[in-house]
Amino acid sequence: MLDSPMKPVSIGLLGLGTVGCGTVNVLVRNANEITRRAGRAIEIGMAATRDPARDRGCDTSGFELVQDPLEVVESPQVEVVVELIGGEQNAKDLMLRAINNRKHVVTANKALIAVHGNEIFEAAQMKKVMVAFEAAVGGGISIIKTIREGLAGNRIEQIAGIINGTANFVLTGMRDQDRDFAAVLADAQRLGYAEADPSFDIKGIDAAHKLTILAAIAFGIPLQYDKVYTEGIGQLTRDDIKHAGELGYQIKHLGIARRNRDGIEMRVHPTLIPQRRLIANVDGVMNAILVCGDAVGPTIHYGAGAGADPTASAVVADIVDVVRALTTDPENRVPHLAFQPGTLASVDIVAPDEFETAYFLSLTAVDRPGVLADVTRILGDLKISIEAILQKEPPGNDDTVPVIILTQRTRERYMNQAVSKIEALAAITQRVKRIRVEHFND
Amino acid sequence: MLDSPMKPVSIGLLGLGTVGCGTVNVLVRNANEITRRAGRAIEIGMAATRDPARDRGCDTSGFELVQDPLEVVESPQVEVVVELIGGEQNAKDLMLRAINNRKHVVTANKALIAVHGNEIFEAAQMKKVMVAFEAAVGGGISIIKTIREGLAGNRIEQIAGIINGTANFVLTGMRDQDRDFAAVLADAQRLGYAEADPSFDIKGIDAAHKLTILAAIAFGIPLQYDKVYTEGIGQLTRDDIKHAGELGYQIKHLGIARRNRDGIEMRVHPTLIPQRRLIANVDGVMNAILVCGDAVGPTIHYGAGAGADPTASAVVADIVDVVRALTTDPENRVPHLAFQPGTLASVDIVAPDEFETAYFLSLTAVDRPGVLADVTRILGDLKISIEAILQKEPPGNDDTVPVIILTQRTRERYMNQAVSKIEALAAITQRVKRIRVEHFND
Numbered sequence: 001m002l003d004s005p006m007k008p009v010s011i012g013l014l015g016l017g018t019v020g021c022g023t024v025n026v027l028v029r030n031a032n033e034i035t036r037r038a039g040r041a042i043e044i045g046m047a048a049t050r051d052p053a054r055d056r057g058c059d060t061s062g063f064e065l066v067q068d069p070l071e072v073v074e075s076p077q078v079e080v081v082v083e084l085i086g087g088e089q090n091a092k093d094l095m096l097r098a099i100n101n102r103k104h105v106v107t108a109n110k111a112l113i114a115v116h117g118n119e120i121f122e123a124a125q126m127k128k129v130m131v132a133f134e135a136a137v138g139g140g141i142s143i144i145k146t147i148r149e150g151l152a153g154n155r156i157e158q159i160a161g162i163i164n165g166t167a168n169f170v171l172t173g174m175r176d177q178d179r180d181f182a183a184v185l186a187d188a189q190r191l192g193y194a195e196a197d198p199s200f201d202i203k204g205i206d207a208a209h210k211l212t213i214l215a216a217i218a219f220g221i222p223l224q225y226d227k228v229y230t231e232g233i234g235q236l237t238r239d240d241i242k243h244a245g246e247l248g249y250q251i252k253h254l255g256i257a258r259r260n261r262d263g264i265e266m267r268v269h270p271t272l273i274p275q276r277r278l279i280a281n282v283d284g285v286m287n288a289i290l291v292c293g294d295a296v297g298p299t300i301h302y303g304a305g306a307g308a309d310p311t312a313s314a315v316v317a318d319i320v321d322v323v324r325a326l327t328t329d330p331e332n333r334v335p336h337l338a339f340q341p342g343t344l345a346s347v348d349i350v351a352p353d354e355f356e357t358a359y360f361l362s363l364t365a366v367d368r369p370g371v372l373a374d375v376t377r378i379l380g381d382l383k384i385s386i387e388a389i390l391q392k393e394p395p396g397n398d399d400t401v402p403v404i405i406l407t408q409r410t411r412e413r414y415m416n417q418a419v420s421k422i423e424a425l426a427a428i429t430q431r432v433k434r435i436r437v438e439h440f441n442d
Numbered sequence: 443m444l445d446s447p448m449k450p451v452s453i454g455l456l457g458l459g460t461v462g463c464g465t466v467n468v469l470v471r472n473a474n475e476i477t478r479r480a481g482r483a484i485e486i487g488m489a490a491t492r493d494p495a496r497d498r499g500c501d502t503s504g505f506e507l508v509q510d511p512l513e514v515v516e517s518p519q520v521e522v523v524v525e526l527i528g529g530e531q532n533a534k535d536l537m538l539r540a541i542n543n544r545k546h547v548v549t550a551n552k553a554l555i556a557v558h559g560n561e562i563f564e565a566a567q568m569k570k571v572m573v574a575f576e577a578a579v580g581g582g583i584s585i586i587k588t589i590r591e592g593l594a595g596n597r598i599e600q601i602a603g604i605i606n607g608t609a610n611f612v613l614t615g616m617r618d619q620d621r622d623f624a625a626v627l628a629d630a631q632r633l634g635y636a637e638a639d640p641s642f643d644i645k646g647i648d649a650a651h652k653l654t655i656l657a658a659i660a661f662g663i664p665l666q667y668d669k670v671y672t673e674g675i676g677q678l679t680r681d682d683i684k685h686a687g688e689l690g691y692q693i694k695h696l697g698i699a700r701r702n703r704d705g706i707e708m709r710v711h712p713t714l715i716p717q718r719r720l721i722a723n724v725d726g727v728m729n730a731i732l733v734c735g736d737a738v739g740p741t742i743h744y745g746a747g748a749g750a751d752p753t754a755s756a757v758v759a760d761i762v763d764v765v766r767a768l769t770t771d772p773e774n775r776v777p778h779l780a781f782q783p784g785t786l787a788s789v790d791i792v793a794p795d796e797f798e799t800a801y802f803l804s805l806t807a808v809d810r811p812g813v814l815a816d817v818t819r820i821l822g823d824l825k826i827s828i829e830a831i832l833q834k835e836p837p838g839n840d841d842t843v844p845v846i847i848l849t850q851r852t853r854e855r856y857m858n859q860a861v862s863k864i865e866a867l868a869a870i871t872q873r874v875k876r877i878r879v880e881h882f883n884d
Contacts, residue, residue, distance in 0.1 A: 026737045030597050036662055037594045104773070121778040130773045134592070140738035142592025148780040150576070150584025152479045153758025155472050160882065219789065220478055220781035227791040240804060240877065243846045247830055249802070251877065263790030265797055272802050272879040278744065279884065281720060288742075290884060295468045296582035296755035298884040299745035300730075302720065303738055313737035316595025325772035331546070331572045333767060333775075336563040338590040339662035347661065348705030349669040355707055360691070360714050362682060388689055404685045435682065435693065437714040440602065442721065442732060442740040 009038075009323050010045035012078035012103075014069045014094060015085035019108055019135070020047065021058035022308030023082065023315045028059065034316065036343040037335070038323040048072045073098040080322055082315060083107040092116050099123045099131070104326075106318040108135035108311055114209035114225040117216075130325065132318035137210040138163060138287050140310030141303040142317060147217050147291060154293025156218040158258040160271075161289035162282050163210045165305040166194045166201035167233050167253040171270075172283040175241045175250070181234065193285055203232035204253065204268040211255035215266050218257060218291070224266070231269035244272050250280040302442070353413040358387065358437035361405040363422065364430040367394055371427040372403065378421045379407065382414045400429055406437065451480075451765050452487035454520035454545075456511045456536060457527035461550055461577070462489065463500035464750030465524065465757045470501065476758065478785040479777070480765040490514045515540040522764055524757060525549040534558050541565045541573070546768075548760040550577035550753055556651035556667040559658075572767065574760035579652040580605060580729050582752030583745040584759060589659050589733060596735025598660040600700040602713075605652045607727035607747040608636045608643035609675050609695040613712075614725040617683045617692070623676065635727055645674035646695065646710040653697035657708050660699060660733070666708070673711035686714050692722040744884070795855040800829065800879035803847040805864065806872040809836055813869040814845065820863045821849065824856045842871055848879065 013020055027034065027042060035041045044062060048069035052060075066072065073081055073094055081098040083105060085091055091112050098105050099120070107113065113120070113133050124131045134144045138161070147156070162168050166188060173184035185202065188194035200206045208228040216223045233253050244251050249272040258265045273280040278300055282288040287305025292298045304310035324333050335341060365371045372389070379386060390404035407415075419432045455462050469476065469484060477483045486504060490511035494502075508514065515523055515536055523540040525547060527533055533554050540547050542565070549555065555562070555575050566573045576586045580603070589598070604610050608630060615626035627644065630636035642648045650670040658665045675695050686693050691714040700707045715722040720742055724730040729747025734740045746752035766775050777783060807813045814831070821828060832846035849857075861874045 022737075026595050030595060030736070033597055033662065034595060037590075117778070121783070124778070125774075125783055128771065128773050131778060140735075141741060142588050145587065145592045146584050148479075148776050149763060150587050150759050151755065152762040152780070153468050153472060153476060153755050155475055160880065216786075217780040220475065220779070220785065220787050221789050222786050223779070224791060229794045229797070235875065236877075239844065240802075240875065243804065243832060243834070243844070244802060244877075246832060247802075247846070247848055249879070254880070256880065260792060260796070260798060262796050263792045265792045267794070267797060270877050272800075272877055274881055277882055277884055278720060278723060279882065281723065290882060292883070293582075293755060294472070295464075295751040295758070297746045297752055298882070299583060299743075300884060301741075301743060303741035309737040310739055313593065313595050313735060316737070317592050320594040321591060325775060329570065330767035330772060330775070331570050332567075333772070334590050336559070336566070336573060337662070337665070338594070338659040341563070341567055343662065344658075344664050345662050347663050349666060350702060350705045350707045352671045352709070354702070354704050355671070355709060356702060358714075360682075360686060360689075362685065390685060390688060392685070402681065402685070404689070406689055433677065433682065435678075435686075435712050435714055437691070438602065438696070438698065439716055440719050440721065440732060440740070441734070442719055442742060 006040045006327065008041035008043040009079055009326065010043050010077050011080040011082055011319060012045055012072035012075060013047035014072055014081065014083045016047050016049040016056055017084065018308045019311045019315065020084045021056050022312035023084065024058040024060070026309065026312040026316050034320060036339045038320045038327065039340050040323055040327045042319055042323060045078050046072055046075060069094050073101060073103065078103060080104045080106060080319060082319065083109060088112055088115060095120060096123055099127050099129055102127050102129055104130040104322045106132045106315055106322065108315055110136040110206065110209040110213065114212040114223055117223045130322050132321060134318045135311050135314035137213050138289055138301070139303065139305040139307065140313040141287060141289065141301050141305070142314065143289050143301050144217065146301060147214070151291065151293050151296060154295045156291065156293050158292040159214050159218050159289065160254050160256045161214065162252055162279065162287050163255050163289065163305065164201050164207040164253060165285035165287055166198065167207070168282070169193045169285045171233060171251060171253060174238055175245070178238055180238055181236060202234055204230040207253065207255045207268045211257055211266055211268055214255070215257035215264065219264055221264065227266060229267040233270055236270055248275050249273060250275055252280065355412040356409050358409045359407045359415055360435045360437050361407065362433040363403040363405070363428060364400050365403050366427040366429060367399050367401045368427060374425050375422055378418050382418050384410045384414060384418055448482045448769065450483035450485040451521055451768065452485050452519050453522040453524055453761060454487055454514035454517060455489035456514055456523060456525045458489050458491040458498055459526065460750045461753045461757065462526045463498050464754035465526065466500040466502070468751065468754040468758050476762060478781045480762045480769065481782050482765055482769045484761055484765060487520050488514055488517060511536050515543060515545065520545060522546045522548060522761060524761065525551060530554055530557060537562060538565055541569050541571055544569050544571055546572040546764045548574045548757055548764065550757055552578040552648065552651040552655065556654040556665055559665045572764050574763055576760045577753050577756035579655050580731055580743070581745065581747040581749065582755040583729060583731065583743050583747070584756065585731050585743050586659065588743060589656070593733065593735050593738060596737045598733065598735050600734040601656050601660050601731065602696050602698045603656065603731035604694055604721065604724050604729050605697050605731065605747065606643050606649040606695060607729055608640065609649070610724070611635045611727045613675060613693060613695060616680055617687070620680055622680055623678060644676055646672040649695065649697045649710045653699055653708055653710055656697070657699035657706065661706055663706065669708060671709040675712055678712055690717050691715060692717055694722065797854040798851050800851045801849045801857055802877045802879050803849065804875040805845040805847070805870060806842050807845050808869040808871060809841050809843045810869065816867055817864055820860055824860050826852045826856060826860055
């Protein structure tokens with residue numbers, strides 16, 4: 001570990017709802033990796049919640065629970081306040097008070113930043129504290145960092161994003177199940193993807209908050225939520241979605257910000273997108289943001305836009321950012337290899353024999369009975385399960401046929417043995433070609 | 443602009459090839475936006491190139507051209523050295539010399555970082571300078587920053603990337619044109635997507651360099667290029683690609699780094715991926731990297747992996763990172779809204795009337811001759827071109843039929859006029875529904 005461990009940074013949480021508990025869980029679960037990255041341990045000092053007695057799915061035994069959020073923002077021991085209570089006025093008051101007390105602030109509150117951000121940032125500037133808000137847009141996708149830093153060389157031309165997972169879930173459901181808006185929305189509410197009062201998501205208000213933030217950081221303009229043109233998805237029917245599909249389009253609820261010759265367009269509305277576009281294939285609660293810069297061209301940033309852990313991922317990244325800035329010299333802010341030198345792990349690199357994948361095997365076999373039985377027996381003896389077999393017509397120039405076999409996952413050394421044995425069969429006339437198969441899970 | 447303009451940062455370029463010239467062009471073209479973001483102007487002080495007289499597609503009149511790269515790394519005026527000459531030994535010597543002279547270094551050289559990075563970073567640590575290498579992986583995609591900072595709260599589980607555009611271009615061409623490897627590779631060479639000696643790309647060496655870097659920053663392990671298992675794409679046939687397609691898979695050349703129970707797998711090889719996965723649909727020279735973290739879940743980062751401007755985008759982002767660290771207090775490193783306070787622009791926000799989009803119109807019309815002629819005349823009079831018309835069968839419960847019209851781009855105010863006139867037609871029995879259409883360009 002670190003040669004000279006510094007005192008941990010103490011953070012104070014406002015709110016222990018879904019995202020608050022996710023943040024506690026991620027900080028505790030990944031404490032070791034986070035400390036190795038940040039150069040300093042991060043410790044939850046206290047958390048404010050209306051009902052401290054309620055069981056909430058995270059371990060609160062390691063820190064003080066209080067009911068009054070003011071206790072957190074006034075606590076001399078708290079260095080970073082993490083605001084996760086949502087809403088506008090109360091959150092704003094608490095945040096300004098924290099800033100006034102020279103505490104750094106991390107927030108996931110898009111409404112607050114979109115509507116009051118100009119005022120909040122000015123206060124932070126004066127008090128020389130950081131206000132970080134990566135979790136406000138795109139959940140776990142680090143789109144704020146990407147635009148503010150990763151694309152800093154570009155003149156940004158356009159942003160278009162699926163930035164509300166609830167709306168995308170409803171539209172995907174209407175298409176896949178050929179059902180009406182109201183029915184799918186009811187499902188979403190049952191599954192916890194939509195609030196009891198879903199109007200923020202369904203009417204596009206949440207997306208407009210997020211678009212306000214994206215447009216400001218992309219174009220270098222103030223936050224101007226009141227100028228976003230906003231349309232929801234409540235008017236869409238299953239027929240609209242079907243007709244769009246027949247024409248080769250998907251309907252997605254997009255936030256779009258773009259330069260045109262008159263200025264900057266900011267708009268949130270249902271949008272037809274050609275089916276072949278990657279962003280048209282972002283389904284369910286996932287988010288994706290297309291950013292086009294004059295140098296980089298089109299880029300897409302895809303991931304979970306909501307949920308306890310993905311949002312916590314962004315909150316913790318912001319906390320690490322703050323800690324890195326507080327802790328190290330500017331030139332060592334981010335370690336070259338992400339983790340502090342001296343904390344790199346000596347983990348075994350796996351030998352190819354121990355790789356685990358599925359396989360595509362292409363065999364050339366003499367076209368006679370029994371060959372397939374021999375091959376499948378060899379695979380079976382090595383406990384390699386077969387997913388599919390494709391026996392092709394003979395190409396015609398000799399008496400051999402191509403046989404394609406798709407297997408399930410196995411260790412590479414078993415496959416090596418299988419291939420040797422298959423190649424030793426008299427009916428197999430060429431080397432077996434194998435290509436690994438990965439299914440992933442995006 | 444800034445209240446107290448600071449002295450510009452002077453950078454020195456090593457190499458004025460494709461990426462070097464791209465970097466000059468981006469720095470010059472976007473000087474205003476970059477200065478507003480970085481808080482300080484960035485100036486090219488000098489550049490080293492073997493043949494200063496050659497015309498190279500960028501304006502070199504603003505800075506000194508020298509032939510000996512040592513002049514750049516020894517120049518007292520240069521604060522940041524940008525290494526874009528490629529290769530290993532010479533680049534390494536120059537970089538270590540620059541570090542020794544306490545200059546910060548930005549590089550796009552993946553071979554150098556993958557093979558000699560451990561040594562280079564140690565030297566940089568001792569001399570307290572930054573070595574930035576965003577452009578080394580994924581071209582303009584800011585994947586290094588995303589993993590090192592944006593996902594800093596996660597235990598990373600897996601990375602899988604299409605990280606060599608040349609190989610992806612060849613595989614896409616083999617599939618789309620049903621042609622052999624050698625023929626498509628020859629095309630790629632003609633088009634400038636592959637080198638005269640393409641072995642670095644085709645044999646997977648370039649991808650292995652990049653994977654080495656990604657694995658190190660994801661898992662907190664040293665750079666270990668010699669432990670990457672590497673297979674190229676030269677053995678793949680059009681039949682392999684066809685058979686994979688029949689089974690519902692695409693073949694992509696992937697770099698994969700993943701934890702398994704024995705340690706970490708690092709491997710580069712052709713891989714079958716189910717067609718429905720987003721990453722299976724990344725075609726041509728584009729790159730995409732799937733990163734799975736325990737908190738964030740799956741994320742995908744997509745963009746141009748090579749080329750002058752996209753690579754320059756990453757190089758300039760690194761330069762801005764260095765300048766921000768050198769220039770501002772840690773807590774002001776990145777301005778809240780990306781651009782320095784006081785440099786926010788007052789740009790007009792476009793009124794909805796002036797939005798420009800294509801439209802999907804859904805009409806309900808009495809099923810009689812002449813209606814379509816009336817509608818198309820109204821659109822034509824307003825210079826709104828029609829892309830497609832879909833006239834549906836009557837649903838059967840009355841004598842109306844749904845008519846779907848897809849238009850080309852127009853200003854919203856013309857569409858407003860058109861819709862008013864269409865709704866005034868006697869044969870149109872309901873409000874016209876309109877949904878905007880965007881084609882994008884990913």
